[in-house]
Amino acid sequence: MNQISPALADTASEARQPDLRRVNSNPDFWYPVAWSSDVRKGKTVGVTFAGIPIALVRPEEGGLFALYDRCPHRQVPLSQGIVNGQTVRCCYHGWAFGRSGRCIDVPYLGKGKLPNGVRSYPVREAGGLIFVFPGDPEKAKTVPFPKLAQTDNPAFKTRHFSPRVNCHYTFMHENLMDMNHQFLHRRQMGQIKARFLGQDRGEDFIEARYSFMRSGGQQPLAERLIFGKHKDLNGREQPVEEVVTIRTEYPYQTLRITDKDGDLIMDLWAAYVPVDKDQRVTQSFGLLSVLRPKTPLLIDVIWPVLGWFTNRIFLEDKDIVEMEQAAWNEVGYDRNVEIFPIVRELRELLVRCGCPQDVKPAPEPEKKPA
Amino acid sequence: MNQISPALADTASEARQPDLRRVNSNPDFWYPVAWSSDVRKGKTVGVTFAGIPIALVRPEEGGLFALYDRCPHRQVPLSQGIVNGQTVRCCYHGWAFGRSGRCIDVPYLGKGKLPNGVRSYPVREAGGLIFVFPGDPEKAKTVPFPKLAQTDNPAFKTRHFSPRVNCHYTFMHENLMDMNHQFLHRRQMGQIKARFLGQDRGEDFIEARYSFMRSGGQQPLAERLIFGKHKDLNGREQPVEEVVTIRTEYPYQTLRITDKDGDLIMDLWAAYVPVDKDQRVTQSFGLLSVLRPKTPLLIDVIWPVLGWFTNRIFLEDKDIVEMEQAAWNEVGYDRNVEIFPIVRELRELLVRCGCPQDVKPAPEPEKKPA
Amino acid sequence: MNQISPALADTASEARQPDLRRVNSNPDFWYPVAWSSDVRKGKTVGVTFAGIPIALVRPEEGGLFALYDRCPHRQVPLSQGIVNGQTVRCCYHGWAFGRSGRCIDVPYLGKGKLPNGVRSYPVREAGGLIFVFPGDPEKAKTVPFPKLAQTDNPAFKTRHFSPRVNCHYTFMHENLMDMNHQFLHRRQMGQIKARFLGQDRGEDFIEARYSFMRSGGQQPLAERLIFGKHKDLNGREQPVEEVVTIRTEYPYQTLRITDKDGDLIMDLWAAYVPVDKDQRVTQSFGLLSVLRPKTPLLIDVIWPVLGWFTNRIFLEDKDIVEMEQAAWNEVGYDRNVEIFPIVRELRELLVRCGCPQDVKPAPEPEKKPA
Structure with a gap:
């Protein structure tokens, strides 16, 4: 946590930087709409x-x-x-x-x-x-079409979800990227702590890698069913060895989990699509691909539990990002004091790849289409 | 349909012409309010x-x-x-x-x-x-009081209706005047086609005359009860010979139907009264006078059917004019591309007889009334 | 009623006087919030x-x-x-x-x-x-903490209430101060008429004293239970001899009733706390202390009746002040024509002690609190 760049320390108050919540989605990409x-x-x-x-x-x-x-x-x-x-x-x-x-x-x-x-x-x-x-x-x-989780891989089963959230799409990116927010999910997940392993970045992407350590509470059933039970020789739970990689590759976001051998076991693809002109309502579309366990049919048995679990987690995220938007609406500008470098860099990426709000997101209907 | 005046081709973009949806009702008329x-x-x-x-x-x-x-x-x-x-x-x-x-x-x-x-x-x-x-x-x-359909003519029975519609009053005038919108009522009326017979106009009125041709589907019961069944010698349905005359005589609108002998069989009078300051909500008042058939009591028998039928038709019109208003609200100005000359002339009439929105529709309460 | 100061006759239109409904509550006081x-x-x-x-x-x-x-x-x-x-x-x-x-x-x-x-x-x-x-x-x-009715006096029993009202707090002060509004409560109170006895005022307070005369209708049960039945020698009802003193001592308001010997029998303390930034929603907090009658337990018996009665009265007041706010919202400024001198002086007091709306009611959160 010592990489905080002083140059970014007061992002919100810098006149040159536009308010992140006034940066529109760049329309020159493929967006899911239904x-x-x-x-x-x-x-x-x-x-x-x-x-x-x-x-x-x-x-x-x-x-x-x-x-x-x-x-x-x-x-x-x-x-x-x-x-x-x-x-x-x-x-x-x-x-x-x-x-x-x-x-x-x-x-x-x-x-x-x-x-x-x-x-x-x-x-x-x-x-x-x-x-x-x-x-x-x-x-x-010419703009590349995204890879959609593991929808074309029969070794995975894919869940669809598409919640509508009353916030600017950028809150969604920040929420998922900052894994220090596990405190929010303490009722669903128990006490787990994210360990930041490293990052990678480029002109149009940023990626953060984490592992998780259980510091208290019980492992939830859905988590156990997917990852297995972690116990050490004395029957005590061990640190989880999976690596969670979150990547915003503008305008999409993915979360991939690999096991201790580096094999992919879960692959989430998400797009956050602005609904209204002011882009304060976001239609999310998510594809969550889970590696089918070796036992046939087990995936179908755990599927509803997994759905229930991810939905509960998601509702907590929805509530919190909507509170963030509500605060922005009241205050009238972005007053966040971000201390986590990866989130600061994500914010810069979103500003860099998006469009200032006064740029029209799409041209007016044309006069004489061919 | 070849009378389209090129001079009017781009009405909405002409700076001299105010946006029709910003033209207020002229208060110097008698308006029904209850x-x-x-x-x-x-x-x-x-x-x-x-x-x-x-x-x-x-x-x-x-x-x-x-x-x-x-x-x-x-x-x-x-x-x-x-x-x-x-x-x-x-x-x-x-x-x-x-x-x-x-x-x-x-x-x-x-x-x-x-x-x-x-x-x-x-x-x-x-x-x-x-x-x-x-x-x-x-x-x-001195301003003349309107003639209210056939409310004082015992040969007619008059139905009252007063729906509230969430749109500017001008959409109501345009809707009724343009009989090419029968496509909207295809579920109620079947496939009928309006034939434009001619028009008449003056400083404060415009009138269009139509006949209708059934091009498919069944004649609805209510229509048949009022006008009779039209069959030719071979039992095929014939073109309807009634003439429908729609007239906006500012600020009122009438629709009159005459039979093949030119006798009045239906007479609708309507007023569209702005409710709110921005005049985006309209309280309509309608008086629909129907000639009593020769068979006594028949009018009372068909009355509920007629009510149900006109109400169904009206709800379709209400939905569509509210969609027009919603589009105006989103776009922020009138972007209609009108190709039908009678509607263009109606729009000019409504601008000419109404008040620009910055003119106060009524004076402030006076200090010392007599 | 002959004290109407001509200098105040056109308060609302005087440019120097701010619109009363744009005067914010002065934050340098103790306000109840829960x-x-x-x-x-x-x-x-x-x-x-x-x-x-x-x-x-x-x-x-x-x-x-x-x-x-x-x-x-x-x-x-x-x-x-x-x-x-x-x-x-x-x-x-x-x-x-x-x-x-x-x-x-x-x-x-x-x-x-x-x-x-x-x-x-x-x-x-x-x-x-x-x-x-x-x-x-x-x-x-240093700012004095208010005296809260008779909450610390065992001879009184105190009722709590905290209705939320959709109006600017100043309407609440005016409503209670102007006892000529008993016409509003004619269904609850019958026909009673306020007699203005006198006033008192200072830099931060104004006080009006009234007695009441029943001019028709029946004395309500709750009133009778608290004050007793007033009849003259012939069995006719007599003028009430209690004195009602209403005082706005900025920012609080009290209503005190003394009996014919000058002893306090009822003591109401109220605060009107702005909820929203524009101060068009008021959270009221009231403490109503009633002298316990000599008969033990009687207070407990009449308590629900008193609650019901005061609630009914209050709902009428709530409706009317919300209508006043609605009119202000539509008109856009305060157009009241006040003829009652005590209310005029109250209005001056509220302007004098409050803050113009462009003054921030409270500083922004500080950078480094100790």
Whole structure:
């Protein structure tokens, strides 16, 4: 803990540094916005990214497409309309828009006079999630698509979760990265203490490694089922030898646990997607892959316990980050006094990779899409 | 549909044209604010017009009167008080105000020292409605009082309705005027298509005439009961020959249906009254007069069906105009791309006859009313 | 009523006079913030004074202490934490703060590097209430502590109440001081009329004395039980001879009733504590001491009736002051036309003793508390 850089000691008060809670998510990435199973064939669903309404449309035949979710005529959501072949038809006056956003039909107007359409968004489906690229569509071709935990590895079973949290997405990154917050989970986890093992960083990522030591209390059942019981020769519990690696690779975050042989046993991938324009509401999407134990079916037996356990932990995190947001709302600016170097560096990363709040997170719908 | 005027093509972006949703209702008209039956003898009821609180007071003897609904002493609503002879007495310290708004009594003050009173509003009752004149009282003498559907014609039976809708009143006018929105009512009406027959206009009114063609689906029961079943010689359904005339005669709107002989069979009168200061909530009042069929009592039999049917239709309209308002609230300005000339002209009319939002819709209560 | 000073006739419009509803409570006084019984041993409770969050902490051993209720690390409420010996430990990362606000421990940091602490507040307990001194702590030593009705007098029995009211605290002072508002309580009290007997005033107090005359209706049971039945020789009810003295001694208010011999029979003490930053929500604390009748136990019998009666009266007052606040919110400024001299003088007192709204009611938490 002696690496505290004096240069960063008063981050919040430095005029050059923007308030972290006013740094918007960078739209030039792939963001999950819904589960694939939520948009059935022949249906349309409305979501938002940072206040931008997006209609996800799945025709009976052919792939999903994503359009700006306001009919250019009277601005009502296209996602309230009906899917009609390869178009979505506005529920109000029946204007129809195709996959590219072009206006295909106005029932009471000649084909030669059709008005402008709406913007479309690049869309991809993977790991059970629907991703859109809300930023510059040109960049969608080159910006790498994330690896989604172990969703494509049959040795792992993957749990889906998608809680909505009333806070800026940056609180979520800080919460997970700072493992000194185990005090918060004392009722679920007993007394455990994080040991910081080291870190790694680059232009767009930061990674922290920890091990954990039980300093009191009982090992929870879910933890025991996954990691096994740790006892020494005298029957006393031993230090856990797993290594927990938390990594923010902008804009995603992962938590990976390896056993004493360095083999991966748990892999969590999470994305924190801003819902509203001010980005004070976050839709989280998480994929938690757990290595299947050697005993067949054991994973299915422990699955509900694991779900219950992770949910309890998560609710405590949700409460605390919402309290942080509430304090920010009242105070009006970020007054945190951070002493942990890895969190300070994470904050710099989030400022560096995000967008200042006055930069528009996505362009206005275009006039004449192709 | 080839009359689209290029000069109007980008109305919303023209700096000279105010945003239609920021144009306030012109207060120099008679506006309904309550049903007569809602203000019983010896009672007082509080309403608002564009955020202006108005107390309607009905003494045991003599006609209704209307006062600014804040006691000048401590600003609490007079409509929370009690009716006392020809006065309303504030519930707090018992100050009493007469029909003209003059302060008549302060229980703990000599008659010679009575303070200023409150403003009174011209008030009229007709067709089961209470109307006030919120603007310049001098104009109340000359501004024409509207004709209220067929409320005074025994050949018609009249239905009352008064839904509150969370949108600017102008959305209501546009919704009814543009009959191309039948797509919205496809579940209630089946597939019908409006045919635009022509229009008429003047300084303070605009009128559109339509006929309707069924292009698919079944004729609804309520429609059939009123208009009869349309079949051709081969038993196929025929085009409907009724003419629907929609007219905005500022600030009111009517929809009249005439049969193939040009006789009136249905007459709807509606007023859209702003509730709040920003005029984003509208209290509608509607009078729907239906010609009694020749068979006695038939009108009473079909009345509930007609009520249910019109209510279903109306709820769809309410949902859609509230979505339009929600979009306006998010976007912050009117971004509609209107292609239908009659709606463009309606919008010009509403701007021309309304008041820019920074013009006070009604004067402050006066110092010493007569 | 002929003392109306013309110089005060247009108070609200005078530019020099601030709007009374924008005058903040002066923080340099002792304010009750909770009942002692609400903060049990080993527990912490969060309250606010004018938007300032304050954690009340009661260790198992030793007296209560009060700290600024935001952990300096991440601003979450310390009152969500746990009491640990003579410290409160933040629930998130376990930082611990002592009685003076000093940071005592960060579990993952060396003792030599502990960060700044939080501000502490002087605290006192009396009459069943917890008081804090939100202003300059130096002044806490000299500013007099209020006399709390007859809480220390065994001849009286004291009732506690603490309703929250959605209005500025000044409406509460005016409501009680102006006894001409008995019209409001006509359903509870019947027709009684206040007679103004005289007043007294000083730099920081104002006092009004009234007697009451029943002009109609029945004497309520609770009133009769406390004061006895008033009848003249012919069995008709007589004027009540008790004197009611209402006094605002900034920032508190009292109402005392003496019988015809001048002996105190009822003593009410009240404080109106602003909850939110804008001071539009008031947490009232009241202590109502009633002289025990000579018949033993009678006080216990009438106690519930008295409670019910005072509660009914109070709810009417709560409704009316909330209507006053609602009117102020809509109008945007204080437009009251006050004609009663004692209320005018009360208003001047409240302006004189309070703080203009742009003066911070309490300093920011300090950097390094001792």
